[in-house]
Amino acid sequence: MSYRELLGREELWPALLSTPAVLSILQLITLPWCPESPRYLLIDKGNETACDKALKQLHGEGGYLKEKAEIERERRDDAGVKPKKPWELFRDLSIRWQLASIMVINLFYQINGINAMYYYATPMFAEAGITEDKIPYVTIGTGLSEFLPSILCGILIDSLGRKVLIIGGYFLMALWCLGITLTLTFAEASPWVPYLSIAFTFAFIVSFGMGPGGVSRALTSEIFTQAVRPAACIIGLTVNWIGFFILSMVFPYTV
Numbered sequence: 001m002s003y004r005e006l007l008g009r010e011e012l013w014p015a016l017l018s019t020p021a022v023l024s025i026l027q028l029i030t031l032p033w034c035p036e037s038p039r040y041l042l043i044d045k046g047n048e049t050a051c052d053k054a055l056k057q058l059h060g061e062g063g064y065l066k067e068k069a070e071i072e073r074e075r076r077d078d079a080g081v082k083p084k085k086p087w088e089l090f091r092d093l094s095i096r097w098q099l100a101s102i103m104v105i106n107l108f109y110q111i112n113g114i115n116a117m118y119y120y121a122t123p124m125f126a127e128a129g130i131t132e133d134k135i136p137y138v139t140i141g142t143g144l145s146e147f148l149p150s151i152l153c154g155i156l157i158d159s160l161g162r163k164v165l166i167i168g169g170y171f172l173m174a175l176w177c178l179g180i181t182l183t184l185t186f187a188e189a190s191p192w193v194p195y196l197s198i199a200f201t202f203a204f205i206v207s208f209g210m211g212p213g214g215v216s217r218a219l220t221s222e223i224f225t226q227a228v229r230p231a232a233c234i235i236g237l238t239v240n241w242i243g244f245f246i247l248s249m250v251f252p253y254t255v
Contacts, residue, residue, distance in 0.1 A: 001016060001019050002016055002136070003136055003137075004136075007019070008136075035053070035054035035057040035058055036050070036054055037054070038051045038054045038055045038058070038067070038068070038071060039071050039074070039226045039229075040226070041054060042068075042071050042072070042075060043071065043074065043075045043078065043226040043227075044083065044226065051068070051071070052064070052068070055067055055068055074225055074226060075226075077225070078225055078226060078227050081225075081227045082227065083226075083227050083228075083230065083231070084227060084228050084231050085231055086231040086234045086235050088231070089228065089231050089232060089235065092228075095224070095228060095232075098223045098224060098232070099232065099235065101219070101223070102219065102220050102223070102232060102235065102236045102239075103235065103236065103239045105166070105212075105216050105219060105236075106216065106236045106237070106239040106240040106243065107239050107240070107242070107243045108170075108212070108243070109212055109213075109216045109217075109240055109243065110240055110241075110243030110244040110246075110247055111243045111246060111247050112170065112173060112208070112212065113173075113177070113204075113247075114146075114204075114205070114208045114213070115244065115247060115248075116247060116251045117142075117201060117204055117205065118142060118205075119251075120255070121139060121142055121201055122135055122139070124180075124184075124194075124197050124198065124201060125138050125139075125198060127184075127187060127194045127197065128194035128195050128197060128198050129191075129194065138198075141202065142201070142202065142205055145202045145205040145206050145209065146205050146206070146208060146209035146213060147209070148209070149206050149207075149209030149210040149213075149214070150209040150210075150213055150214045152210060153165060153209065153210050153211070153213075153214025153215065154214060157214065157215060157218075162215050162218075162219060162222075165210065165211045165212075165214065165215050166211050166212055166215050166216070167211075168210075168211055169207050169208060169210055169211015169212050169213075169215075170211065170212060172203070172207035172211070173204055173207045173208060173211075173212075176200045176201075176203045176204040176207060177200075177204065179196070179200040179203075180197055180200045180201065180204070183196045183197040183200060184197055220232050220233050220236045221233070
């Protein structure tokens with residue numbers, strides 16, 4: 001929306017800033033037609049009719065029974081267990097490794113440098129000789145570099161496994177970071193070196209989307225039961241945004 005052809009002009013900045021509000025209103029309008037969480041409806045509320053309706057909406061008439069059987073099994077296992085508050089999870093030794101894993105994964109989801117890469121891609125593109133009026137269009141590629149691999153990650157996640165994708169993604173991201181460091185250091189050695197920086201930047205974002213970016217957010221719902229899941233999500237996302245705050249505050253001074 002911020003491209004010059006749309007709202008990216010000085011006189012239209014109030015309209016540009018209002019676009020998130022428009023999207024929020026659209027989301028509020030469409031939410032009543034979205035299904036609620038079947039696990040919440042059945043395990044927390046005990047509303048089997050509403051659970052069936054949500055499952056049919058999500059999985060279709062013929063495919064919801066297997067999912068419901070899994071939820072029923074979880075409800076039996078958690079019978080009599082009350083939903084836990086976030087601070088209670090830190091005292092529960094039975095889930096300490098799951099909780100530690102979620103906190104570490106959410107922290108590094110932000111401080112691995114993906115957002116810094118987005119923020120500082122523009123100077124890197126300028127260094128490669130791309131003109132200022134063309135840089136906004138090149139940044140479309142950075143977004144697609146994460147979006148498309150994230151879809152591929154969803155396809156591969158069950159065959160390759162979560163751990164392989166996360167570890168492999170971080171390994172490749174570290175490799176591309178090394179390449180970016182070298183090409184920025186020796187940018188004046190040859191005219192084609194800055195273009196390598198751009199290639200490594202795209203490769204870094206692709207590796208993030210294929211690994212940590214595609215897997216991290218799904219893990220919390222997978223490794224906790226319904227009695228613990230909402231509190232674990234709160235802790236994981238809180239750590240995630242703390243990591244983002246640390247990155248935002250520290251990285252400019254680091255540069």
